[in-house]
């Protein structure tokens with residue numbers, strides 16, 4: 007195990023990264039908190055080299071993962087790109103199952119491990135490939151856009167994968183009057199608003215899934231935040247209901263939110279999204295105040311330093327990610343089309 011001197015050094019390194027981040031409401035990370043996790047981060051970083059592994063962490067994972075052990079942190083799109091470039095033998099994907107599946111599809115020669123095991127997602131789990139096949143029968147000939155938050159099986163039945171950042175531009179480029187969008191009904195409704203704002207006329211037919219974190223936000227929360235913090239700029243994710251998005255100052259995905267806050271001259275921001283992204287904003291913007299009241303993805307939080315270490319030492323069967331070959335080939339086409347249309 008790491009020596010006392012190494013732990014002090016590692017605790018100081020962690021503290022320099024985590025000191026502006028809230029550990030719980032009203033309390034930031036302290037050097038003492040860093041001392042608790044330091045033995046784990048030291049051991050993970052040592053084993054990572056020994057086992058030739060690369061750690062990708064989604065922005066909704068815990069800060070000690072993002073800033074303690076990850077080699078790349080980002081959203082689904084950024085991490086997919088990063089996964090395609092990994093040279094190491096093993097990818098450890100701290101995120102949810104569909105993301106780790108995407109990494110395996112993109113870079114199939116790698117061993118892909120997910121520390122939290124079969125960490126689900128209400129959105130991705132809302133439909134199967136068979137459900138999409140049946141839905142397509144009701145709208146013959148319509149091209150299918152699938153949100154990246156979907157299973158490999160669903161991607162295999164779709165034409166083009168999209169993210170919150172590129173959905174409107176890709177939808178606008180598709181020929182034809184009708185598009186099928188799966189599996190997020192609220193993102194689909196927001197897409198209709200975005201296309202209308204661009205003057206693009208298309209019928210969007212959609213299936214019925216939603217994100218259990220973002221679908222809960224209400225118009226009253228936005229109004230109350232504005233009343234409590236006059237002048238606040240409020241940001242929301244397009245997985246939230248469109249009537250709530252309409253009341254906010256910025257609607258966009260995680261990378262868009264990071265850019266918006268970094269570039270803004272304003273000082274106070276209200277975030278209607280997952281706490282992990284709030285932690286990233288706190289890290290990047292020490293002079294700004296980030297107000298957040300609720301929104302935690304229990305699936306993302308299944309990834310811990312403890313199970314990351316276990317995956318590195320000896321992965322259990324539920325941490326090993328595999329995708330059936332035929333499904334992977336079809337899903338890859340759908341993902342590649344997104345990379346091509348995003349250029």
Ligand code: SF4
Pocket residue numbers: 066102126127128129130155217218219220280303304305306
């Ligand atoms: S935040 Fe929502 S969309 Fe993202 S993984 Fe969690 S449940 Fe799925």
